[in-house]
Amino acid sequence: xxxxxxxxxxxxxxxxxxxxxxxxxxxxxxxxxxxxxxxxxxxxxxxxxxxxxxxxxxxxxxxxxxxxxxxxxxxxxxxxxxxxxxxxxxxxxxxxxxxxxxxxxxxxxxxxxxxxxxxxx
Amino acid sequence: xxxxxxxxxxxxxxxxxxxxxxxxxxxxxxxxxxxxxxxxxxxxxxxxxxxxxxxxxxxxxxxxxxxxxxxxxxxxxxxxxxxxxxxxxxxxxxxxxxxxxxxxxxxxxxxxxxxxxxxxxxxxxxxxxxxxxxxxxxxxxxxxxxxxxxxxxxxxxxxxxxxxxxxxxxxxxxxxxxxxxxxxxxxxxxxxxxxxxxxxxxxxxxxxxxxxxxxxxxxxxxxxxxxxxxxxxxxxxxxxxxxxxxxxxxxxxxxxxxxxxxxxx
Numbered sequence: 001x002x003x004x005x006x007x008x009x010x011x012x013x014x015x016x017x018x019x020x021x022x023x024x025x026x027x028x029x030x031x032x033x034x035x036x037x038x039x040x041x042x043x044x045x046x047x048x049x050x051x052x053x054x055x056x057x058x059x060x061x062x063x064x065x066x067x068x069x070x071x072x073x074x075x076x077x078x079x080x081x082x083x084x085x086x087x088x089x090x091x092x093x094x095x096x097x098x099x100x101x102x103x104x105x106x107x108x109x110x111x112x113x114x115x116x117x118x119x120x121x
Numbered sequence: 122x123x124x125x126x127x128x129x130x131x132x133x134x135x136x137x138x139x140x141x142x143x144x145x146x147x148x149x150x151x152x153x154x155x156x157x158x159x160x161x162x163x164x165x166x167x168x169x170x171x172x173x174x175x176x177x178x179x180x181x182x183x184x185x186x187x188x189x190x191x192x193x194x195x196x197x198x199x200x201x202x203x204x205x206x207x208x209x210x211x212x213x214x215x216x217x218x219x220x221x222x223x224x225x226x227x228x229x230x231x232x233x234x235x236x237x238x239x240x241x242x243x244x245x246x247x248x249x250x251x252x253x254x255x256x257x258x259x260x261x262x263x264x265x266x267x268x269x270x271x272x273x274x275x276x277x278x279x280x281x282x283x284x285x286x287x288x289x290x291x292x293x294x295x296x297x298x299x300x301x302x303x304x305x306x307x308x309x310x311x312x313x314x315x316x317x318x319x320x321x322x323x324x325x326x327x328x329x330x331x332x333x334x335x336x337x338x339x340x341x342x343x344x345x346x347x348x349x350x351x352x353x354x355x356x357x358x359x360x361x362x363x364x365x366x367x368x369x370x371x372x373x374x375x376x377x378x379x380x381x382x383x384x385x386x
Contacts, residue, residue, distance in 0.1 A: 028317070050323070063249040066242075070334035073311050073349060076188060077245055079177045085185035087317040092324070102246055104125060 028054040028087065035059045035078070038103035049093040049113040055086045065107065069098035072111065089113065122256050126263025127270070129246055133239040134271030135344045140235050140301060142275040144228040146282035147294045151213050153225055161229040165236025173241035173248070186316035193316075195238045196309035200363060202231040203302035204370045207295060211374030214291050295371045303363040304347025310359045311349070324351035 059078040078084040091113035100107025180188040329350035342348035
């Protein structure tokens with residue numbers, strides 16, 4: 001009986017630990033953007049609000065680009081033919097423009113943070 | 122393309138130029154030689170070339186956040202150099218001419234790190250146009266104009282500081298060191314957040330409607346005090362505590378000073 005109780009307690013503790021730790025171990029949802037001919041593709045990206053996301057930017061051009069956003073407080077040089085990983089958020093719902101600092105006339109895009117309920121619509 | 126190059130290079134040069142101006146004015150105020158600047162610029166230039174050349178492989182390190190961690194390390198190292206700099210500046214302010222070549226060494230190291238970081242980005246940008254010859258001359262001229270504007274601002278700041286009355290100068294240098302240092306650790310924190318090495322919960326406030334970061338004033342404030350329109354709680358805490366650390370170092374130098382002056386009498 002005692003053994004059974006101990007086993008149950010252990011199971012309960014393990015489950016609780018798993019539940020508590022799960023959110024911190026959950027990988028951030030991933031989103032991908034490409035740079036081609038100094039344009040972002042897609043140029044609009046909808047991500048969940050209040051959630052940290054992992055953005056992967058592939059630079060398909062031969063020339064370097066700098067992913068930059070004042071609204072997102074992000075800036076990262078991406079050399080030609082390489083990819084960059086940029087973590088973003090958690091963001092309040094809204095629009096967050098970004099641009100390629102090396103080609104700011106063409107390389108323009110927007111990240112839209114939406115509440116989960118709105119995004120499902 | 123031309124205007125774009127002006128802006129990019131200006132932004133990078135401005136930060137390093139401000140640091141150099143403040144240090145050179147401080148050196149002059151304390152009666153130190155400014156020879157260290159040339160050495161720092163040469164070493165920084167070499168470092169920038171190496172860092173820029175290796176930026177691709179560096180970026181791939183640490184699961185793709187090597188660039189953030191590399192830049193953050195350079196900025197945190199600059200911050201760590203600015204703490205003893207503040208101490209030495211206030212300590213030496215009334216003991217001019219006496220011992221210690223530590224201060225030029227600290228300043229040179231800080232400038233070198235700033236040049237490595239800013240210079241590498243300029244090199245990566247310009248070298249990208251090496252292949253596309255059509256724009257090379259526009260980019261070259263634009264970069265040159267940007268660099269000249271940045272340097273002019275630096276020279277202007279230097280002469281404004283040098284013109285300050287001696288009584289006010291020390292406080293001005295201390296304040297500027299404090300702001301630059303806090304800006305460094307703030308930027309490093311922002312990079313570590315971007316790399317997901319530090320987790321944040323969201324912006325504490327947002328002043329981008331009042332003063333956008335991409336405005337002229339916003340850019341100048343960014344270069345001077347690390348202005349950020351929508352900082353997280355972590356960034357605010359880091360900024361304030363960095364200022365406190367430098368302030369304590371500066372005040373500690375002063376109190377040491379008084380003690381030292383007493384011994385002299």
